[in-house]
Amino acid sequence: MKKILALSLGLAAFIGVALAGSLQAAELEITNVSYDPTRELYDSYNKAFQKYWKGAKGQEVTIVQSHGGSGKQARAVIEGNEADVVTLALAYDITEIEKAGLIKPGWQKEFPSNSSPYTSTIVFLVRKGNPKALKDWGDLAKDGVGIITPNPKTSGGARWNYLAALAWADKQYKGDQKAVKDFITKVFKNVLVLDTGARGSTNTFVQNGQGDVLLAWENEAYLAIKEKPGEYEIITPSLSILAEPPVAIVDEVVAKRGTQELATEYLKYLYSDDGQRIAGKNYYRPSNPEIAKEFANVFDLKVNLVNIDDPLFGGWDKVQAEHFNDGGVFDQIYTPPAK
Amino acid sequence: MQHHQANKRNIPGFGLSLGLTLSYVSLVVLIPMVSIVIQSANLGWLGFWKTVIDPRVMASYRVSFLCSLAAAAINCFFGVMLAWVLVRYRFPGRRIMDGLIELPFALPTAVTGIALTALYSDKGWLGGPLAQWGLKVAYTPAGIVMALTFITLPFIVRTVQPVLEQLDPVYEDAGRLLGASGGRIFRSIILPEITPALLTGFGLAFARGLGEYGSVVFIAGNMPYKTEIAPLMIFSKLQQFNYGEATAVALVMLGASFLIMLAINTIQARAAGYVKE
Numbered sequence: 001m002k003k004i005l006a007l008s009l010g011l012a013a014f015i016g017v018a019l020a021g022s023l024q025a026a027e028l029e030i031t032n033v034s035y036d037p038t039r040e041l042y043d044s045y046n047k048a049f050q051k052y053w054k055g056a057k058g059q060e061v062t063i064v065q066s067h068g069g070s071g072k073q074a075r076a077v078i079e080g081n082e083a084d085v086v087t088l089a090l091a092y093d094i095t096e097i098e099k100a101g102l103i104k105p106g107w108q109k110e111f112p113s114n115s116s117p118y119t120s121t122i123v124f125l126v127r128k129g130n131p132k133a134l135k136d137w138g139d140l141a142k143d144g145v146g147i148i149t150p151n152p153k154t155s156g157g158a159r160w161n162y163l164a165a166l167a168w169a170d171k172q173y174k175g176d177q178k179a180v181k182d183f184i185t186k187v188f189k190n191v192l193v194l195d196t197g198a199r200g201s202t203n204t205f206v207q208n209g210q211g212d213v214l215l216a217w218e219n220e221a222y223l224a225i226k227e228k229p230g231e232y233e234i235i236t237p238s239l240s241i242l243a244e245p246p247v248a249i250v251d252e253v254v255a256k257r258g259t260q261e262l263a264t265e266y267l268k269y270l271y272s273d274d275g276q277r278i279a280g281k282n283y284y285r286p287s288n289p290e291i292a293k294e295f296a297n298v299f300d301l302k303v304n305l306v307n308i309d310d311p312l313f314g315g316w317d318k319v320q321a322e323h324f325n326d327g328g329v330f331d332q333i334y335t336p337p338a339k
Numbered sequence: 340m341q342h343h344q345a346n347k348r349n350i351p352g353f354g355l356s357l358g359l360t361l362s363y364v365s366l367v368v369l370i371p372m373v374s375i376v377i378q379s380a381n382l383g384w385l386g387f388w389k390t391v392i393d394p395r396v397m398a399s400y401r402v403s404f405l406c407s408l409a410a411a412a413i414n415c416f417f418g419v420m421l422a423w424v425l426v427r428y429r430f431p432g433r434r435i436m437d438g439l440i441e442l443p444f445a446l447p448t449a450v451t452g453i454a455l456t457a458l459y460s461d462k463g464w465l466g467g468p469l470a471q472w473g474l475k476v477a478y479t480p481a482g483i484v485m486a487l488t489f490i491t492l493p494f495i496v497r498t499v500q501p502v503l504e505q506l507d508p509v510y511e512d513a514g515r516l517l518g519a520s521g522g523r524i525f526r527s528i529i530l531p532e533i534t535p536a537l538l539t540g541f542g543l544a545f546a547r548g549l550g551e552y553g554s555v556v557f558i559a560g561n562m563p564y565k566t567e568i569a570p571l572m573i574f575s576k577l578q579q580f581n582y583g584e585a586t587a588v589a590l591v592m593l594g595a596s597f598l599i600m601l602a603i604n605t606i607q608a609r610a611a612g613y614v615k616e
Contacts, residue, residue, distance in 0.1 A: 071578040096580055151561060153575040193478050194561040196574070203453065203557075208477070209462035325579055326393075334563035336394045 029062040030259050030266060033083035035070035035156060035245070036199050037220050041118075041282040042087070048278055049269050053262075061262065069197050070156035077102065077250065084254050084263040087247045089156030091308070092316035094248050107248040116244035117270035118284035121305060122164040124235040125205065125214040125221040132212045136237045137168040141186035146211035148193055150201045152323075152330055157198040157243075159324060161215040163313065164241040166323075167306040171239060181329065188333045206232075217243065218299070219283035242305035375593070378586040390587040395563055396572055400592070403569040406480055407548030410487035411495075411541050418495025419537065425496070426503040440496050443489050448553030455486055456558045478560030483568065486554045491544035498540035502533050535611040542603040549596055 034042055046063045053061050066073065066081075070089035077083045078100040086103075088094055091114075097103050108115045126134055132145055140147060150158035165187055166180065173179035192211050195201040198220055205214035206224050213235075214221070221234050247267050254260045269275050276286035280295040292301065306312065313319050323329045379387060390396065425437055443451065457463055460477040461470035469476055476482050506529065514524040552570040559566040569592055576585035 069578070071580075075577065075580070151575070154571075154578045191562075192560070194563075196556050196561065196571070200557060204456075207453075208456055208460040210460060210478070320579075326576070326581070326584070331395070334395070336398065336564055 028059055028262070029064060030084040030263055031064040031066065031082060032085050032087060032266070033066045033073050033077055033081065034087040035073060035089045036067055036197055037157070037217055037223075038087060038245075039067050040223070041219075041279060041284060044282065045270070045275065045278050048274060049266060052269060052274070053265070063266075069154070071154070082253050082257070083250050084257065084259050085247060085249055085267055087245065089243075089245050090159065090316065091244070091246050092320055093156060094246055095316065097248075097250065102250050102252040103248055104251045108246060110249070111247065111267060112271060113287040114244050115246040115248060117247060117267075117275065117287055118245070118279035119287055120218045120243045120245065120284055121236075121240045121303065122161050122215060122243065123218050123221050123240065124237065125216050125224055125232050126212065126235055128231050128233060130233055130235065134213050134235060137165050137187075137239070138172065140165070140190065140213065141183055142190075145190050145213065147187065147191045147213055147215065148195075148201050148205045148211035149191055149215040150198050151194040151196060154196040155198055155201075157217055157220075158201075158215075159319075160217070160241050160243045162323065162330065163308070163319065164215075164237070164239075164306075167241055167310075167312060168237065168239045170312055181332075184329070185333045188330075218285070222283035222298075236300040236303050239304040239306065242307045244308070372593070375586045375590055378582055379584075379590050382583040382587055386583070387587050390584045391591045395567070396569070396588055398564045399567045399569040399572045400595075402480065402483065402565075402567060403549055403592070404595070406483040406487055406568070407545050407551075409484045410491055410548050411544040413484070413488050414492055414495045414544055415537060415541055418492060418540065419499055419533065421492075422496045422499040422503055426500060440493050443491075444493055448490065448551065449557065451489060452486060452554030452557030455489065455554065456482070459485060459558070477558050478566065480566055482558040482560070483555050483566060486558045487548040487551060490551055490554060491547050494543040494547065495537065495540035498536045498543070499533050502536040503529075506532050531610075535607050538603055538607040538610060542600050542607075545603075546596055546600060549592060 032042060032046075042065050046065060050061050050063065053059060066076075066083070068076070070093050074086070074088060074093035074096050077086060077097050086094060086097065091108060094103065094107065098105060098107060111117070113119075124134055124140075126132070132139070132142075134140065134145065139145065149161050152158040152162045162184070165184060169180040169183040173183070193201070193204050195204055198217060201214060202216065202220055202224055204210045206228065214224075216224070218234075221232075225232050225234065247270065249260070249263045249267065254263045270279070271288070273288075273291060276288045276291040277294070280286045280291060280298070283298070285299055286292045286295070292299070308319065309315055321328070382390065421440070425433065425440075456477045459466040459469070459482060461467060461475060463477070466476050474481075476485055510528050511524050514528055519527070550570065552568070552574065555568055556571055559568060559571075561567055561571060569588060573585045573588050576588065
């Protein structure tokens with residue numbers, strides 16, 4: 001009995017010390033819960049912000065950085081992973097956190113440009129010389145083209161791929177719903193592998209040599225080119241989607257941890273010239289048009305971009321319900337094989 | 340009084356250990372299971388039924404069960420062979436080989452998946468030559484079986500190995516002296532001895548294969564109706580914040596696995612009884 005008592009006392013003391021330690025460290029620490037492809041971006045951004053904060057306030061800041069699939073990350077926050085700020089792939093995922101009561105409504109007006117400090121778009125990554133001569137979305141529906149894209153049901157990024165194709169088809173077929181659906185079906189029949197996330201698809205295309213074209217975020221495509229120069233080319237289609245990965249403060253968490261000011265400054269700094277340039281260097285399009293111009297030799301700034309709030313789509317909630325939920329348009333592409 | 344004493348001598352701290360065991364099992368197994376049932380109960384009977392008989396969900400069950408079954412069966416054959424070689428022969432590098440068996444457990448499953456895919460895709464070292472023979476492994480059900488075979492190998496080897504170690508070669512010698520062939524000796528002497536252990540290993544491997552997600556999603560290709568596994572269906576429903584349907588799919592898997600494990604355990608108990616007689 002004494003042994004047990006001593007053991008539990010020891011355990012309690014240990015937990016106490018560990019708790020106290022973490023509380024102390026929590027004083028100037030914020031957690032940024034982000035999605036997969038922003039790894040490199042926030043690596044350099046966090047360093048820049050730490051330097052900025054030291055200069056402005058003379059304090060050291062620790063930034064805990066977490067990456068994963070956007071939807072999974074949102075769920076983790078809802079289920080109690082204490083994030084001070086979230087920087088996710090889709091407004092839809094942040095809205096889910098809002099619905100759970102952790103973020104106040106109206107968060108998308110809190111920061112400029114729909115709370116999206118950087119944007120991206122969907123491009124084609126093809127093998128050197130573009131052997132299948134893929135120039136635009138229409139070419140993806142041709143027979144014998146192998147497409148690699150993550151699954152829109154499991155990957156936030158892949159939903160942008162799907163919507164970009166949809167936007168092009170809607171314009172091409174002048175809103176003829178049947179033609180649009182036929183086109184989307186043809187494109188997805190050409191998909192060889194549906195990975196669960198964007199990085200998985202890049203791996204399938206780049207490392208395992210599958211397919212003729214990878215539908216990818218512009219920044220992912222550039223990273224692939226940087227990794228293996230001379231093996232791939234980026235094709236920017238005539239029309240694509242303006243992907244706005246938004247950022248938000250998790251109000252409940254910052255209130256509890258007293259990090260309101262730090263978290264706000266952290267996100268605001270993304271809009272500074274410095275922050276914008278870091279985004280550009282990591283192949284995200286800066287939302288400040290002046291800074292974006294500095295990267296005109298990297299990005300095709302002339303591409304026609306459609307926003308998710310375009311009447312064609314009508315916002316995330318509508319798109320999600322119509323296209324990506326179970327039984328939606330995307331599911332209808334895949335029918336049981338004939339017996 | 341005497342009974343009480345006997346009890347005390349045989350099982351020290353019976354009350355304490357039973358209490359701890361019960362709370363442990365509740366905390367670690369039972370409560371999470373119950374929470375799954377409660378989550379899916381939100382759907383109502385009709386919603387539950389509709390979710391689990393959806394053709395795509397059914398197809399994913401089929402892929403999961405068949406591939407796990409195939410992988411466990413393949414390992415029954417090669418696992419026993421491996422255990423046999425490790426127990427009966429002495430050769431240089433035996434200890435290293437023995438140590439390698441557990442490696443599939445230690446490796447993060449995503450690493451397994453990525454490595455196997457790179458190897459077995461039609462551009463990979465092993466997949467390339469196979470593809471020329473018209474055999475595609477990665478991005479087909481064969482790839483799923485491949486990954487599951489790798490992941491579940493230790494179960495069979497490690498359950499059969501100790502039994503083989505205990506098996507006295509005297510019986511085999513006796514059989515040989517009586518003129519039995521090698522095959523006959525294996526069928527009549529060795530197989531009955533190892534069958535209970537083999538069944539346990541088979542059950543473990545099968546169950547593990549059903550739940551495997553990390554490695555399979557990289558090698559499977561995840562095409563609906565063809566190479567989409569049930570755990571991926573669950574994940575994809577979670578991704579839509581659809582907790583009810585996700586747990587419904589999980590519940591059916593749990594129920595089916597439980598029945599299969601129960602059947603295996605019953606056969607195994609019979610087989611063990613047969614050996615003792």
